[in-house]
Amino acid sequence: MFKFKKPNQHGGWSMIVVPIAFGIAATSFSNLHLLLYIGLLAAYFMSDQVFFYLKKRKKQIGYINTALLFLIIVVVTFLPIVIQKQETVIIFLMMIPLLLVNAYFAKTKNERAFTNDVIAVIMFCLFGVISTLINISITEIRIWSIVFIMSFMYFFGTILFVKTMIREKKSLKYKWSSWIYHILIVIIGLFIHPLVMIMYIPSLMRSIILYGRKIKIMHVGMIEIANSIFILTIGSIYLS
Numbered sequence: 001m002f003k004f005k006k007p008n009q010h011g012g013w014s015m016i017v018v019p020i021a022f023g024i025a026a027t028s029f030s031n032l033h034l035l036l037y038i039g040l041l042a043a044y045f046m047s048d049q050v051f052f053y054l055k056k057r058k059k060q061i062g063y064i065n066t067a068l069l070f071l072i073i074v075v076v077t078f079l080p081i082v083i084q085k086q087e088t089v090i091i092f093l094m095m096i097p098l099l100l101v102n103a104y105f106a107k108t109k110n111e112r113a114f115t116n117d118v119i120a121v122i123m124f125c126l127f128g129v130i131s132t133l134i135n136i137s138i139t140e141i142r143i144w145s146i147v148f149i150m151s152f153m154y155f156f157g158t159i160l161f162v163k164t165m166i167r168e169k170k171s172l173k174y175k176w177s178s179w180i181y182h183i184l185i186v187i188i189g190l191f192i193h194p195l196v197m198i199m200y201i202p203s204l205m206r207s208i209i210l211y212g213r214k215i216k217i218m219h220v221g222m223i224e225i226a227n228s229i230f231i232l233t234i235g236s237i238y239l240s
Contacts, residue, residue, distance in 0.1 A: 002069070003062030005052045007044065011158060011221070014228035015124035016040055018235075019151040023131020025236035026147050032081050032134045039077030040127055046070035047099065051106035081130070087138040088130045098123050112167060117159045125151040147239065150196065153185050154203065154231050158224060161207045165220050175211060182207045199234040202227050 020040070024033055049067040053059060082089050098119050105116040128151045132144040160178035168174040182204040189197035206223060215223075 001062045002066045003049075003060055004045075004066050005049055005063065007048045011155075011162070011224055012044060014158075014225060015121065015155060016044060016127075018154070018228055018232050019125050019128025019147065020131040021232055022147045022151055022235055022239055023128045023134070023144070025239040026143050027132050027135035030134050032084065033131060035077040035080055036127065036131060036134070039074050039081075042070045042073035042077065046074060047102070051103065051111065054103060054107045055109045055111070081134065085134055088133050090138070091126050091130050091133070095123050095126060114159065114163070118156065121152060121155040121159065125155065146192075150199075150235055150239075153188070154200070154228075157182055157185060157200075157203050157207070158227075161203070162220065162224070164207070164211055165215060166217060169212075178207045178211075193238055195234055195238040199231055199238070202230055 016037070020033065020036055046067045049063040049070070053063040053067070078092065082092065101119050102111075102116060102123075105111050105113055110116065125148050128147045129144045132140075132147050136143055138144070157178070160174060160181055163174045164171070164178050182200070185200045186197055186204050189200045206227065210223070
């Protein structure tokens with residue numbers, strides 16, 4: 001018996017696409033990138049089934065059965081990557097403890113915790129590192145590190161923005177953290193390259209302009225999807 005829970009996190013889709021795409025832009029496209037995308041998508045579905053199972057009082061083994069099917073896809077797609085680029089195994093291994101922490105937050109029904117969000121972002125950004133390592137050596141730190149940093153800077157800001165729009169609407173701490181952080185990444189972006197500065201400007205604008213407005217959760221997700229498309233476009237131009 002199989003059961004499937006459809007992921008309901010709009011930000012998850014952006015985190016699947018953007019970091020790997022940045023890695024492709026910074027290096028070049030390989031057929032292994034298709035396997036990486038398929039494997040990450042399967043891993044996303046797999047973990048969602050497991051986390052849903054863990055946090056439910058009434059355990060339904062059907063979700064674990066479904067997770068095992070996705071696990072097979074994960075192994076089949078990631079194995080060729082590891083075989084051809086053995087350096088990537090280091091990054092994959094780094095994700096295991098992070099995934100266990102995510103599982104703990106799911107078990108304790110605290111998935112919306114700030115720490116859990118940050119750990120999830122780190123894991124997705126590490127796939128950007130793997131994406132670059134498909135074509136380069138791990139010793140080329142400047143290339144894979146900028147892919148990780150650019151992805152992380154954006155998604156960390158998204159955590160703060162979404163908190164101010166949904167669960168922490170009245171929190172001055174999150175409000176000022178979001179505003180100051182987004183101002184800083186625009187300034188830092190300027191020091192990296194004018195294109196990087198431009199890339200983060202819409203994130204700054206939406207964090208300030210939309211704060212305090214009553215916007216449906218679905219619309220917040222749509223705004224983030226549009227912003228991630230802009231980020232992906234400008235970021236890819238810079239990296240290429």
